[in-house]
Amino acid sequence: MALTALLSVSDKTGILEFAQALHGLGVKLLSTGGTAKLLADAGLPVTEVADHTGFPEMLDGRVKTLHPKIHGGLLARRDLPAHVAAIEQHGIATIDLLVVNLYPFEATVAKAGCTLEDAIENIDIGGPAMVRSAAKNWKDVAVLTDASQYAVALAELKAHGSISAKTKFAFSVAAFNRIADYDGAISDFLSAVDFDASAGQSAPVRSLFPAQSNGRFVKLQDLRYGENPHQQAAFYRDLYPAPGSLVSAKQLQGKELSYNNIADADAAWECVKSFGLPACVIVKHANPCGVAVGKDALEAYSKAFQTDPTSAFGGIIAFNRVVDLAAAEAVNKQFVEVLMAPGYTPEALAVFQATKAKQNVRVLQIDLPPGGDTDWANGRNAMDVKRVGSGLLIQTADNHELQLAELKVVTKKQPTQEELQDLLFAWKVAKYVKSNAIVFCKHGMTMGVGAGQMSRLDSARIASIKAEHAKLSLAGTAVASDAFFPFRDGLDVVIDHGATCVIQPGGSMRDQEVIDAADERGVAMVFTGVRHFRH
Numbered sequence: 001m002a003l004t005a006l007l008s009v010s011d012k013t014g015i016l017e018f019a020q021a022l023h024g025l026g027v028k029l030l031s032t033g034g035t036a037k038l039l040a041d042a043g044l045p046v047t048e049v050a051d052h053t054g055f056p057e058m059l060d061g062r063v064k065t066l067h068p069k070i071h072g073g074l075l076a077r078r079d080l081p082a083h084v085a086a087i088e089q090h091g092i093a094t095i096d097l098l099v100v101n102l103y104p105f106e107a108t109v110a111k112a113g114c115t116l117e118d119a120i121e122n123i124d125i126g127g128p129a130m131v132r133s134a135a136k137n138w139k140d141v142a143v144l145t146d147a148s149q150y151a152v153a154l155a156e157l158k159a160h161g162s163i164s165a166k167t168k169f170a171f172s173v174a175a176f177n178r179i180a181d182y183d184g185a186i187s188d189f190l191s192a193v194d195f196d197a198s199a200g201q202s203a204p205v206r207s208l209f210p211a212q213s214n215g216r217f218v219k220l221q222d223l224r225y226g227e228n229p230h231q232q233a234a235f236y237r238d239l240y241p242a243p244g245s246l247v248s249a250k251q252l253q254g255k256e257l258s259y260n261n262i263a264d265a266d267a268a269w270e271c272v273k274s275f276g277l278p279a280c281v282i283v284k285h286a287n288p289c290g291v292a293v294g295k296d297a298l299e300a301y302s303k304a305f306q307t308d309p310t311s312a313f314g315g316i317i318a319f320n321r322v323v324d325l326a327a328a329e330a331v332n333k334q335f336v337e338v339l340m341a342p343g344y345t346p347e348a349l350a351v352f353q354a355t356k357a358k359q360n361v362r363v364l365q366i367d368l369p370p371g372g373d374t375d376w377a378n379g380r381n382a383m384d385v386k387r388v389g390s391g392l393l394i395q396t397a398d399n400h401e402l403q404l405a406e407l408k409v410v411t412k413k414q415p416t417q418e419e420l421q422d423l424l425f426a427w428k429v430a431k432y433v434k435s436n437a438i439v440f441c442k443h444g445m446t447m448g449v450g451a452g453q454m455s456r457l458d459s460a461r462i463a464s465i466k467a468e469h470a471k472l473s474l475a476g477t478a479v480a481s482d483a484f485f486p487f488r489d490g491l492d493v494v495i496d497h498g499a500t501c502v503i504q505p506g507g508s509m510r511d512q513e514v515i516d517a518a519d520e521r522g523v524a525m526v527f528t529g530v531r532h533f534r535h
């Protein structure tokens with residue numbers, strides 16, 4: 001018996017060619033208004049759903065396929081005699097293939113100024129209903145919800161005259177996922193609408209934080225284990241990832257990425273892409289242990305490495321420029337877990353192919369976002385999410401870019417132009433160091449990083465000790481503190497070690513005490529008015 005396909009699509013890309021191929025295989029075509037017209041105009045024999053059901057499309061298309069002749073044809077189990085008898089009794093023909101894509105709700109609400117009415121009219125009702133019916137009855141019905149599935153279905157129909165159970169099951173899962181995504185988008189949109197504030201407005205007023213949050217993520221890969229070997233883990237991406245973000249990384253070579261590799265790679269990537277000049281960031285345990293800018297990738301790496309060669313061992317190294325042979329050869333001298341960059345020259349890649357051991361290095365490439373390296377901001381997460389016991393903390397991401405106009409010199413001494421450059425560099429780095437963060441910098445490189453301490457004073461001491469271990473002089477350095485100095489003691493420590501200028505948010509009740517200390521010791525201090533806690 002000939003198969004019957006019902007085609008009802010909003011996005012008509014590829015549907016004509018697919019319908020032609022189905023027709024060529026002897027499949028009977030059933031279709032809704034707009035889709036039927038497209039097929040008929042191309043000369044295909046197609047029965048309109050309205051003719052099939054004997055019921056016209058009505059209410060501006062709100063009712064087209066919501067009919068027992070459609071849903072009975074999709075839901076009837078062919079292996080149950082009672083189902084077969086029931087549809088026969090009611091003159092319902094089976095439908096074997098359902099091809100549906102939904103009203104473009106997501107694209108509609110993404111448009112600026114979208115009205116509530118527009119959004120509501122773009123909520124598809126009949127499409128998801130059919131998709132659910134077919135997906136539930138997946139053993140008997142193949143349900144296609146994406147144009148990328150057309151070729152798969154055709155290949156099997158051509159080869160075997162039917163679609164395999166495995167493929168039908170995969171289509172069914174994809175269909176339910178699509179419906180979940182679609183309903184998630186509707187829920188996100190509507191549950192963010194502030195009904196009262198929207199009165200009299202053409203576009204609804206929406207909260208950044210909807211009353212219900214529907215995370216939608218797609219699995220990229222299972223991981224060998226989590227943060228520790230007794231934990232299980234997998235890596236997911238946003239349903240709609242930002243270009244230039246970590247999830248778009250291609251692994252060019254090397255061992256499988258671990259959970260900690262990915263977490264550290266994210267820290268390195270977010271930091272390195274915040275720089276306009278060629279930059280290199282080396283991360284260990286989620287903190288930068290060396291950051292530098294230079295005239296090229298090699299210089300940036302060489303400077304970053306000097307900050308803390310001990311910690312750099314087994315580090316995650318990120319560049320914001322293509323890695324060339326010179327940079328690759330320099331990196332190759334150290335033990336590296338993960339290397340990441342927007343690109344590599346063939347000679348650079350060959351360096352990591354030279355020996356079996358080097359082939360283990362995980363080399364990742366993240367394509368530049370569409371606007372090139374000046375467009376990194378588009379690749380940033382808009383929201384930050386953190387899991388707490390049975391709950392979720394959601395905040396706008398810390399994407400604040402310090403502007404020169406925001407800086408306030410609070411000391412008698414003004415920073416020199418060179419000091420100002422180092423202060424701005426240090427401030428950028430401090431944003432990516434876990435709190436409490438104290439960062440010494442000079443000439444576009446970190447000279448000592450104190451990270452993740454419970455007291456700012458300890459972070460200041462640790463940053464100084466690390467510089468000493470690396471045999472780096474802190475004389476004439478610029479220091480960034482991610483939050484205000486609560487007392488003068490932390491400031492005294494960095495000045496004792498050679499800092500001549502300091503950048504910090506200010507805002508402490510003892511600001512005056514700290515400013516007086518800076519004046520007393522003859523250093524320049526600037527306030528940003530912005531804090532960069534990172535937990």
Ligand SMILES: NC(=O)c1ncn([C@@H]2O[C@H](COP(=O)(O)O)[C@@H](O)[C@H]2O)c1NC=O
Nearest residue numbers: 010032034035062063064065103125126127
């Ligand atoms: N109301 C219904 O019964 C109904 N049945 C199918 N649709 C949708 O109508 C669209 C196709 O319409 P057309 O073939 O008329 O261009 C598809 O996106 C399909 O999901 C419907 N539309 C909205 O709910």
